[in-house]
Amino acid sequence: MSATKSSTKNAARRAKWDKYVASLKYAKYVLFHPFDGFWDLTHEKRGSFAAATTFLLLFLVTRVLQLMYTNFQFINAPLQYINVFEQAASLLLPFLILCLANWSMTTLFDGKGRFSDIYIAMCYALVPYTMIQLPMVFISNFLSFDEYAFYTVLGSFSVVWSVFLVFIGLMQVHDYSPGKTMVFLVVTVVGALIIIFLLLVFFSLLGDAASFFISLYREIAFRLY
Amino acid sequence: MKVMHRLLALIMTVFMLASMTTALAVDDAYPSTYTYNYDYWSDIRESPDAYRVEKVIYSKDLGLDVAMKKPQSLFVRNNDIYVADTGNNRILQIRRNGSSYELFRVIDQIQGTEVTTFNTPTDVFVDVNENIYIADTNNGRVVMVDKDLNFIQQLTKPTDATFDQSLSFLPAKIVVDVSGRVFVLATNVNKGLAKFEADGSFTGFIGANKVSYNFAEYIWKNYFMTKAQREQQASFVPTEYRNIYIDPESFIYATNVSFSEYDLLWDVAQPIRRLNGIGNDILIKNDRYPPIGDLYWLEGSVLKGPSKLVDITVLENDIYVVIDQTRGRIFGYDSQGVMLWAFGTSGSREGAFNSAISIEHMGNDLFVLDQNGGAITAFTPTEYGQMIYDATDSYLKGDYDGSALLWEEVLTHNANYNLAFIGIGRSLMRQEKYEEAMDYFKMANDRENYGRAFRFYRKEMVEANILWIVVVLALVLIVPIALGKVKKMRMEVETHERNKVQH
Known part of the structure; x- marks a missing residue:
């Protein structure tokens, strides 16, 4: 009895793992067939949250490695001031805020995507950047200053590809027309700014409130003793 | 406590996000030592002293019965230092003998012309034959005398149409090139330097500052201001130079102090220029930052605004030294525009200046004239400073x-x-x-x-390592192909076997 139970458990785990690997591999299809790929990614559940998060983490790791290990000639980073966690956070937070802003805006204007759909699609859209830039970190160490053009062309190619995927991804996830997607890209940025503004206001008010209570406590403590 | 920490961290992140720029720790503009330099990240790095004060020369040391009054300019030829003692309408010639400085003569009168005295002479230049040129500002002339003070010729207001006849001719600074051409920087003239040939004829202006205004300013002024407002505002005119110096190759170095400070770091202002024969700026700027003196300045204090580079002198091997009147600092740059050192401060102690107005050099020694105290500070390079010069020299010589x-x-x-x-x-x-x-x-x-x-x-x-590279490349290229072949063959064998069983 217990043997079968553990074997079913194993099988379930196995199935889960297979699904994860399959969804990782599916990124390849998304890259080269973005219209089909993004549609199936969310509507047919070909992608998974775990795979998406993997891609996002890989993206963050790439950015950090880029700062640390790109050939000295191609990068001008004041390493003595850089904190890798800060760098990673400064990419992760805008990414999440943009996803959130996109969801909050599109959900009001009959976008079909749920938040997790948007998140998954956006993470898959980051794959070209990671795929090209990560090897470039290594390759850059064999290039000299004169071959800078090669480095920048590949770099910008990866960015263009990723941006293109973001566009197609959002279009397919929400089932929007290209024009509407374009409009909502702008709206998303505005939404993100509003979110940041609200966060700032919230935290500064919170800080004021906290300092008020702290000074109140100090005042009372001072009077009593 | 932990929650508070997390909250703080979150707040920090949000703030960081809001600023959206990499926060760099930047020092303020005030170094704690006398000598410093800027590093690649434009942070101030304290450095050993490149120069030390050799002597401060006061009026009484020279035995002058009337102390120097608002002296405006220094000039050095051979072992003589010439001082334009503007407030007293005279020129002082000080002779250096090793480390002693003695008054050689006081020039307050010349022979052989109608006006034999000076009226606020602001600059003096001495050519290789020891002919003396004096910018006799309020007499409206540049007067040239030989070394015995006999009048040779004078340059007065040009009658040429390019010179605005409604203005009076007020020469402020003069330089003379090897062939005797005189370049005059005149007050109120913004067309550049007035050029006079050796025979005294005026031949036009060179090196006018370009007119600069930004687009928004232009739109605002032309479409939104009333006519009355427009008239009240200064029009877009080129600015005048502050001071000039001519190097042995007859290139004129000019400094400029009137610009908007935001133009400085983008190298629009160009406070230091090297003008060629047709007046184009050919100063080499190969460093990360243009030569502008201090890279940072604080606002709101007494010493505010960017460096005000009032004078420049050029050593041999094209090292140029400028002086900042605001903070009393001296900046040295090499021929590539890289800062060698910066030192000096404002104040009244030795090596500090109240209101530095002019800088000159004799060999590698520097002289700085302070117009308020009426004193000349002589600096001589330290071992460290000399080493920098020697290293630069031997590099230029090819060693x-x-x-x-x-x-x-x-x-x-x-x-x-x-x-x-x-x-x-x-x-x-x-x-x-x-x-x-x-x-x-x-x-x-x-x-x-x-x-x-x-x-x-x-x-x-x-x-x-060519062998290894070929081997690795071969492995990378051949192994996958070989593996693919093996796989394919195995598949074929397996299907064949399976088919056999089924039959």
Whole structure:
């Protein structure tokens, strides 16, 4: 009895793992067939949250490695001031805020995507950047200053590809027309700014409130003793 | 507590996000030592003193019965220092003898012309034949006398149409090139430097400042201001130079103090210029930052605004030295526009200035004139300062290895000296020690030279390990193909076997 139970458990785990690997591999299809790929990614559940998060983490790791290990000639980073966690956070937070802003805006204007759909699609859209830039970190160490053009062309190619995927991804996830997607890209940025503004206001008010209570406590403590 | 920490962290992140820029720790503009330099990240690096005060020369040391009054300019020819003692309408000639300075003569009168005295002379120039040129400002002339003060000729207001006849001719600064051409920087004239040929004829202006205004300003002024407002505002006119200096190759160095300070770091303002024969700026700027004096300044204090470079002097080997009147600082730059050192401060103690107005050099010694105190401070290079000069000199002469040795010596005094790293790197590169050269260039953040060394290094590496590279490449290319073949064959065998069983 217990043997079968553990074997079913194993099988379930196995199935889960297979699904994860399959969804990782599916990124390849998304890259080269973005219209089909993004549609199936969310509507047919070909992608998974775990795979998406993997891609996002890989993206963050790439950015950090880029700062640390790109050939000295191609990068001008004041390493003595850089904190890798800060760098990673400064990419992760805008990414999440943009996803959130996109969801909050599109959900009001009959976008079909749920938040997790948007998140998954956006993470898959980051794959070209990671795929090209990560090897470039290594390759850059064999290039000299004169071959800078090669480095920048590949770099910008990866960015263009990723941006293109973001566009197609959002279009397919929400089932929007290209024009509407374009409009909502702008709206998303505005939404993100509003979110940041609200966060700032919230935290500064919170800080004021906290300092008020702290000074109140100090005042009372001072009077009593 | 933990929650509070997390909250704080979150707040910090949000703030960071809001600013959206990489926060760099930047020092304020006030170094705690006398001598400093800027590093690649434009942070202030304290440095050993490059110059020390040799002597401060006061009026009483010279035995003058009337003290210097608002002197405006210094000039050095051979061992003589000439001072335009503007407030007293005279020129002082001070002779240097080793470390003693003696008043040689007071020039307050000349012979052989109608007006024999001066009225606020603001500048003096002496050519190689010891003919003396004096910018006799309020007499509206530049007067030229021989060394015995006999009148030779004078330059007065040009009658040429290019000179606005409604203005009076107020020569403020003068330089004379090797062929006797006189360049006059006149007050109220913004067309550049007035050029007079050796025979005294006016031949036009050179090197006018370009008119600069920004687009928004232009739109605002032309479409939104009333006519009355427009008339009240200053019109867009080029600014005047503050001071000029002519180097032995007859290039004129000019400084400029009127610009908007935001133009400085983008190198629009160009406070220091090197003008060629037709008045174009050909100053070399190969450093990360243009030569503008201090890179940072605080607002709101007494000493505010960017460096006000009131005078410039050029040493041999094209090292130029400028003086900032605001903070009493002296900045030295090499011919590539790289800052060598900066030192000085404002104040009344030795080596500090109240209101520095002019700088000159005799060999590598510097003289700074303070108009308020009426004193001349003589600086002489320290061992460290001299070493920087020697290293630069031997590099220019082509003695690269000798210069590298000197740079090593400089590094023992100051381990933050970028030029030294570059100098050593260059020498190592010539000795074909590319890997070490790369290290030095990297320390100086010199990407261009690093790239050069790197190319050689890479070539060397490839040549040394060509066998391994071929082997690895072959493995990478051949192994997957071979594996694919094997897989395919196995598949064929398996299907064949399966088919056999089914039959």
